[in-house]
Amino acid sequence: MFVVGLTGGIGSGKTTVSQRFEHHGIVVVDADTIAREVVAPGSEGLEKITAHFGPEILLANGSLDRQALRKIIFSNESERHWLESLTHPLIRTEIEARIQAAPGPYAILSAPLLLESGHYNVNRVLIVDLPVAEQVTRASARDNADRGMIEKIIASQMPRTERLKHADDIVDNAGSLEQTLSQVDALHLRYLQLADITLNDH
Numbered sequence: 001m002f003v004v005g006l007t008g009g010i011g012s013g014k015t016t017v018s019q020r021f022e023h024h025g026i027v028v029v030d031a032d033t034i035a036r037e038v039v040a041p042g043s044e045g046l047e048k049i050t051a052h053f054g055p056e057i058l059l060a061n062g063s064l065d066r067q068a069l070r071k072i073i074f075s076n077e078s079e080r081h082w083l084e085s086l087t088h089p090l091i092r093t094e095i096e097a098r099i100q101a102a103p104g105p106y107a108i109l110s111a112p113l114l115l116e117s118g119h120y121n122v123n124r125v126l127i128v129d130l131p132v133a134e135q136v137t138r139a140s141a142r143d144n145a146d147r148g149m150i151e152k153i154i155a156s157q158m159p160r161t162e163r164l165k166h167a168d169d170i171v172d173n174a175g176s177l178e179q180t181l182s183q184v185d186a187l188h189l190r191y192l193q194l195a196d197i198t199l200n201d202h
Helices: 016-024 029-037 042-053 066-074 079-102 130-145 149-157 158-165 179-201
Strands: 002-007 027-030 106-110 124-129 169-172
Touching: 002 016, 016 027, 016 124, 016 179, 027 079, 029 079, 029 106, 042 066, 042 079, 066 079, 066 149, 079 106, 079 130, 106 149, 106 158, 106 179, 124 158, 124 179, 158 169, 169 179
Parallel strands: 002 106, 002 124, 027 106, 124 169
Antiparallel strands: none
């Protein structure tokens, strides 16, 4: 399977881009969605997290209080590493299974930490790019989070200039929605060609 890794900083517009690929009938495997599933109520992941951090990271309904956990791990490096060493293998196994099962000429793996984790095998890296100031504005408006928290998350992600060095393709999301979508449409045609070439090479 030809796999395109889709990434970008928080608030950069990855969802808009991945939805456009879905509009073209392409399966998008979303690492964020899977990350939520592996810590859903009743999961082994959530049991281990609760045993480690205590019941105060649970909401009244028994699901994970993401804001509470976020506060702990973004102010404590070793706790963040502990959490990642638990969840990353669970997420990776599920991602690989879904990519293998995906119908269609190619698949998109949408993962915010695609480059940071270094665990994912993809044929191309597609980065949704936006200036940092714009990222902060969009992400804080979307999540109703304070700007300081968003800035901390951005600081924990790979710097924008470094991220762009890894890009095979870039969607510039600083313009209008139409401009963004037309870039995705052009990339879709390109990926169909590349997937076809890859398939014929094997």
